[in-house]
Structure formats: C-alpha cells, structure tokens
Amino acid sequence: MTGPLVVLVGPMGVGKSTVGQLLAERLGVSYRDTDDDIVAAQGRTIAEIFVDEGEPAFRAIEKQAVRQALAEHDGVLALGGGAILDADTRALLAGQRVVYLSMDVEEAVKRTGLNAARPLLAVNPRKQWRELMEARRHLYEEVATAVVATDGRTPEEVTQVALDAL
Ligand code: S3P
Numbered sequence: 293m294t295g296p297l298v299v300l301v302g303p304m305g306v307g308k309s310t311v312g313q314l315l316a317e318r319l320g321v322s323y324r325d326t327d328d329d330i331v332a333a334q335g336r337t338i339a340e341i342f343v344d345e346g347e348p349a350f351r352a353i354e355k356q357a358v359r360q361a362l363a364e365h366d367g368v369l370a371l372g373g374g375a376i377l378d379a380d381t382r383a384l385l386a387g388q389r390v391v392y393l394s395m396d397v398e399e400a401v402k403r404t405g406l407n408a409a410r411p412l413l414a415v416n417p418r419k420q421w422r423e424l425m426e427a428r429r430h431l432y433e434e435v436a437t438a439v440v441a442t443d444g445r446t447p448e449e450v451t452q453v454a455l456d457a458l
Contacts, residue, residue, distance in 0.1 A: 295362050295388055296369040297321055298458065301432055302393035303424065304373040304412070305404035307447055311393060312370040314451040321367035326357045326375065333357070338372075339410075355381055362388070374412075376431045385435040391454050392436035394429075397421045399443045 297319060300308045309325055316323035327338055330353055334341060341350045355378050361369055362384055375381050395403070400421045404413055413420055433439065438457035442450050 296324075296365050296367060297389065298368050298454075299362075299385060299388050299390045300368065300370040300393060301376055301385075301390055301435060302373065302442075303395065303400060303421075303428070303432075304410055305400060306373075306393045306395050306442055307450060308370040308373075308393060310447045311442075311450050311454065312368050314447055315454055316368040318451060318455060319368065322365075323368045323370070324361055324365045325370045326354065326361050327370075327372045329357045329361055330354060330372075351378060354378075359384065374428075376428065376435055382431065382435050388437075389458065390435050390437050391457065392432040392439045393442050393450065393454075394432070394439055395442045397425055400425070 298315060300312050300315075302308055309323075312325065313323045330341070331337060334353065336344070338350070341353065351374070354372055354375055358371055358375050358378075358381050371381075376385075397418070401418050404410060404417065404421075412424065438454070440450055440454050440457060445453070
C-alpha cells in the first residue's frame with residue numbers, strides 16, 4: 293500500500309487536526325492537513341477562497357491538493373471535511389487506511405457554534421449541520437476502513453480508539 297499511513301476524514305470541527313497530530317506522535321510519523329496545504333499554496337484563508345471564488349472553485353483546488361498530498365505524504369493525513377464530496381477523491385482513497393471521525397449533529401453544533409471562519413456554517417448552524425451530515429454521512433462511510441465516534445470522548449481517548457482500530 294502506498295501513500296499515507298492513515299487518512300483522517302470527517303466533518304469540520306470533529307477534531308481531525310488535534311487527533312491527527314496526536315496520532316502522528318504516537319505512530320512516530322509526521323502530520324499533514326490538506327486545508328493547511330491549500331492556505332499555504334494560495335496565500336489566502338479557506339474563507340477568503342470561498343468568498344473570492346465560490347465553493348466550486350475551492351473544491352477544484354482542494355481536489356488537486358488532496359491528490360498531491362496522497363501521492364507525497366507517508367504519515368497521517370487529514371482531509372478537509374468536504375473533500376469526500378468528490379467522486380475521484382473517493383476513488384483515490386480506495387486501498388488506503390481511512391479513519392472516519394464521526395460526531396452527531398448536537399455535538400457538532402456545540403463544538404463549532406457560530407464560526408465565521410467556516411463558511412458553510414455562516415447562518416443557522418443547526419439546520420446546516422443536519423443537511424451537511426445527511427448529505428455526507430454515507431460518503432464518509434463509503435471511504436472509511438474504520439469509524440471512530442468522538443461524542444463525549446477527549447482527543448486522547450479518540451486517538452487511542454483510532455490506534456486500536458488500525
Ligand atoms: C469544509 C471543511 C473545512 C474546509 C472548508 C470546507 C467542508 O475543513 O475545507 O471550510 O466542506 O466541510 P475542516 O474539516 O478541516 O474544518
């Protein structure tokens with residue numbers, strides 16, 4: 293199997309970067325995050341890209357960033373929450389070890405609240421979360437080789453459950 297040791301997917305705010313960094317430490321490998329790659333390459337925040345160019349343009353940038361990271365990185369790789377919307381990206385994940393960090397809608401609302409830095413939650417976060425989860429849950433499940441529920445768990449606990457699931 294080539295590519296990252298572990299790929300983390302799941303909704304924004306679920307703790308992919310916190311858990312990803314803990315997981316990388318425990319495994320003795322490096323951590324990479326496609327959102328960070330995009331911000332570094334574009335010299336703009338994700339929110340600025342959404343505002344300047346719209347979501348479809350962001351998704352095209354994201355798709356390339358994911359492809360590149362999957363080819364280059366051999367540690368823990370976290371993908372942006374919406375990366376799995378792209379069918380080619382999902383196909384690229386076949387054969388990878390993919391951990392889906394899940395949470396329920398109420399947990400999502402509690403964790404992210406009204407977060408202006410996250411353009412998809414700008415208004416009525418509870419309704420938007422419900423719609424997001426309905427549209428995406430099956431896509432996360434489709435690519436996942438393991439599912440780790442994060443509700444009521446600390447990042448350290450989630451990391452341990454993820455390690456046990458690998
Ligand atoms: C998004 C998730 C974000 C970021 C962008 C869109 C999404 O990443 O890529 O705001 O569509 O769920 P995180 O999951 O790292 O917050």
